[in-house]
Amino acid sequence: MTPRRVVTGIDAGGKSYVVHDGETPGHLNDGFFVQDNIWIDDPSNPDPAATQDPADDPRSLLSSGVEIPVDGSSFGLLTFMPGGGSVLHTTRTIDYGIVLSGEIDLELDEGEVHFVAGDVVVQRGTQHAWHNRSDQDCVMAFILFESPNYA
Numbered sequence: 001m002t003p004r005r006v007v008t009g010i011d012a013g014g015k016s017y018v019v020h021d022g023e024t025p026g027h028l029n030d031g032f033f034v035q036d037n038i039w040i041d042d043p044s045n046p047d048p049a050a051t052q053d054p055a056d057d058p059r060s061l062l063s064s065g066v067e068i069p070v071d072g073s074s075f076g077l078l079t080f081m082p083g084g085g086s087v088l089h090t091t092r093t094i095d096y097g098i099v100l101s102g103e104i105d106l107e108l109d110e111g112e113v114h115f116v117a118g119d120v121v122v123q124r125g126t127q128h129a130w131h132n133r134s135d136q137d138c139v140m141a142f143i144l145f146e147s148p149n150y151a
Helices: none
Strands: 004-010 016-023 026-029 033-041 073-080 093-101 103-108 111-116 120-124 128-131 138-146
Touching (some): 004 033, 103 138
Antiparallel strands (some): 004 016, 033 073, 093 120, 093 138, 103 111, 103 128
16 A cells, blocks of 8 residues: 655745645555655755655665755655565664554664564664564654764
8 A cells, every 4th residue: 555645835825735645656665665755855945835746766765775865854654564674774864763553673783672563763873674573564654864973
């Protein structure tokens, strides 16, 4: 399922309106996880009248493939399929991860932590990996803030 995303903006007359209402433009399914890019915020270009969609990028916003703008953020949903996950990696971001459904394990250099729906993690630029060892999908929301002080 691709989530519905609603984006608002301001028209030439200064009125708020819906710029986008529909599927997320940055949808990726690699067989191990499904990623939906929701938004990238670039504080150096705050234009609520813009109609170009920063999340409309075929590359993965939640990986090292795309850099978040300085002092910017990104928001996305990841669905880790059973047996899916990531390799150990480090990001230049502070990540807020929220488990919406299912369960997942966070691997760190020193041990692992098991998460279930409702749990949250504050990932502060440390080396980590995710592993879904269950027989159900695990859906997580991630909000990432660029921080040059990490990695």
